[in-house]
Amino acid sequence: MKRPETFDHFEAAWRPRVEAELERLLPAGEAPVGQVQEAMRYAVLEGGKRLRALGVLAAAQAVGGDPATALVPAGAVEVLHAYSLVHDDLPAMDDDDLRRGRPTVHRAFGEATAILVGDALLTLAFELLGRLPELAGVPEGVALACVRDLAQAAGSGGLVGGQAADLDAEHLEPTPALLQTIHAGKTGALFGAALRLGARVGEAAPDRVEALGRFGQELGHAFQIVDDLLDVEGDPTVLGKAAQKDAGRRKLTYPRLYGVEAARHMAREQVERALPLLEGLDAEVLRGLAERVLDRVR
Amino acid sequence: MKRPETFDHFEAAWRPRVEAELERLLPAGEAPVGQVQEAMRYAVLEGGKRLRALGVLAAAQAVGGDPATALVPAGAVEVLHAYSLVHDDLPAMDDDDLRRGRPTVHRAFGEATAILVGDALLTLAFELLGRLPELAGVPEGVALACVRDLAQAAGSGGLVGGQAADLDAEHLEPTPALLQTIHAGKTGALFGAALRLGARVGEAAPDRVEALGRFGQELGHAFQIVDDLLDVEGDPTVLGKAAQKDAGRRKLTYPRLYGVEAARHMAREQVERALPLLEGLDAEVLRGLAERVLDRVR
Structure with missing residues (x-):
């Protein structure tokens, strides 16, 4: 197969295969646990941008591997991401009603089911890696x-730690260091893991795995800055979720701490500082992914 | 070291080492995610019976392995068990205020932190196995x-599926098959995994792993029947949690479906039917664990 050279081509070729893989890997929904499994499918399938999954596949390709080998880890990363959204949307957390243009899982299936769905998805991510x-x-x-x-990316030193710092931020001093911790954990850690997993199944040398992991970490940090900007400036009908929620919650964000223009500039700087980590790789698609992260409108 | 021959001796020798291992394996609680990590320690340390952990160690010994090699998987199983208790106690689930004689995690640290603590513990269990x-x-x-x-034991086909069926049971027909599904998932699956993990790190042959896993599954099922009985007859000050809660919630339990005396008889039968699975093993400690499961008062 001829390699697609731009991110758009890569996405057109591989995103449908990510969707098909997720469809295949999720449990089918049999009684008496049918409702939880049905809600797991609702939480994962349809509507995601799949940028993390595409990051896994692009990293595998960048180190000379076959993206097809990376479809299962890509699915595991998306399943884990979906769990974090389901729990993050819960009433005790961010209390969101809308996600990907549809009712959040707890609005559609109830709060108890949403807790269990998140737990089951988090567990499924590790089951899939165990079955690689x-x-x-x-x-x-x-x-x-x-x-x-x-x-390590998902635990209290990564994603969960970032969420915890995010929730606590209204009680803490709004410092650049705290903001850095929140973003590194909330989004940087999982993007970093995505690229590491792709590099690993592409059989990259350890220093390549590290470099791609660091690139993913920086890319995820930029993703979160853009997320904060979209909360300020984005269109809810395009976003598929509510906007303008951070200010009311006194969330610690880049626009709040630095202003919109400076934050936009910082997101691009974050990516540009990271680009040298891609040197020596066939990384056109990863550079395109970084552009997409910066330019996205949802 | 001379092998302890009864479960009491085994417990006296190994339970302190399980506690020390958990203390060592849990993250230390550094700012700014200190509160989540402190609450993780609160959820896991002190007060647990550690029967699942002792099952891991006893299974390793029964197949000729060294229980010391099994301390990390034993810790992983206890950490995963603690996650399930933290989430199960949440207001949207069983809404419990007391656990192991202390306020539940959401009562002590708030609901958002309790959700994150469960997520972080579930993740930590897999991190520990990844680092074996x-x-x-x-x-x-x-x-x-x-x-x-x-x-597989923790996901929607096991523990989470059992919890989901348990929560749904008030809307479903109270059949023996549903009750079997609930107990097999809620408690059987994790006891089964505990014994499988012990057998695996003890380098048992595959048929031994299967046999011990099935024994653990049956033992866990009996454990849950006794749990239901303790809810009816137990002393809350000994249990360290509220009793008499299942009836008010219309939970589907063995005492409800069959009566107290029959349920007690069924728990013992469940274990006795499983004992032949231990044939050919040095399994005195596992038989003692089974007696403990039946005779426990908390």
Whole structure:
């Protein structure tokens, strides 16, 4: 197969395969646990941009691997991302009613089911990585390294830690260091893991895995700055979720701390500082992914 | 070291080491995510019976392995069990105020933190298994099999599925088949995984892993029947949590469906039917664990 050279081509070729893989990997919804499994499918399928999954696939390709081998880890990353959205939307957390243009899981299925759906999705992400040898012919040691990477990114030192700092921020002094911690955890960690997983299943050398992981971390940080900007300036009908919510919650964001124009500039700087990490790689698609992260409107 | 021969001796020797291992494996609680990590420690440390952890260690010993090698998977199983309690106690779930004689995590730290603590503990369990080669010298393939076992036990086909069926039960027809599904998922799955993990790190042959997993599944099922009985007859000051809650919630339980005496008889039958699975093993401690499960008062 001829390699697509731009991110748009890459996305057109691979996003449908990510969707098909997610459809295949999610449990089917049999009684008596049918409602939870049905709600798991609702939470994951349809409407996601799949930028993290595409990051996994693009990283695999950038190190000379076959993106098809990376479809299962890409699915695991999207499933884990979906869990974090389901729990983040809960009434006790951000209390959101709308996500990807539809009612959030707790609005559609109830709060207890939403808690269980998040738990089941988080667990499923690790089950999929545990089954990588069987599902994608990945060596056991590589699969186990993927488990470690994803767990470290998702845990209290990563995603959960970022969410916790985000919720606490209204009680804490709004410093640049705290803002950095929030963004690095909330979004940087999982983008970093996405690129690490892609590099690993592409059989990259350890220093390549590190470099791509750091690039992903910076890219995720920029993604979160843009997310904060979209909350200020975005169109809810395009976003598929409410906007203008951060200010009312006294969230600590880049626009709040630095203003809109400076924040926009900082997102681009964050990406540009990270680009040298891609040197020596066939990384046109990853550079295109970075542009998409900066220019996105949802 | 001379092997302790009864479960009481085994418990006296190993339970303190389980506690020390949990203390060591949990993150230390640094700012700005200190509150989540402090609450993780609160949720896991002190007060647990550690029967699942002791099941991991006893299974490792029963197949000729060293229980010390099984301390990390034992810790992972307890950490995962603690997550399930934290989320199960939430207001949207069972809404409990007391656990192990202290306020539940959401009562002590707030609901948002309790959701995040559960998420972080679930994630930590898989991180620990991912680090088994480094932490305990376990081969990568064995560690990855532990990841699969624990994820399958914890997900929508196991623990989460059991919780979901439990919550739905008030709307469903109270049949023996539904009751079986609830108990197999809620408690059977994780006890089954506990014994499988112990057998795996003890380097048991696959048929031994299966047999011990099935024994653990049956033992967990009996554990849940006894749990239902303790809700009817137990002393809250000994239990460390409220009793007499199932009836008010219209929970589907063995005492409700069959009566107290029959339920007690069924718990013992469940264990006795499972004992042949231990044939050919050095399983005195596991038999003692089964007696403890039946005779426990908390």
